[in-house]
Amino acid sequence: MSARSHTRRDPADQAKPAGIEIQLPWWSIALPAIAFAALLLLILNPADAHAASSEPAVTDILERLRDMLRIAA
Template sequence: MSAPTHTRPHPVATGGVGTRLPWWALALPALAFVTLLALILNPSDAQAAAGDPAITQFVERVRQLLAR
């Protein structure tokens, strides 16, 4: 003899607690992206910008194209 199983007709609602992001969860990655982009576009501001001159020329050319 088997026992009847009871299933819930609707999934349990958590009230949306885990579905909303706090404001800083979007603001911090956006700030980090803008900061890194600014360093890439203006490598002269970086203190350790003694890399390959071809890379520096390429980044400068990209900066000039974006400034138009």
């Protein structure tokens, strides 16, 4: 069985672009831009971030759940 030989390209042919066009969907640019803008706004005004508040909402929910279980028991 014979092996295929690799043909060498002419260096002049390699200088030309291959003509491949890459087309991205609109959301591949829009979503990262929106995420970047949202993070930038949070940095500029950290009071709007829920994680910056003194008492997170999760703690409040867990306390209410504990109180409900205490009443039911």
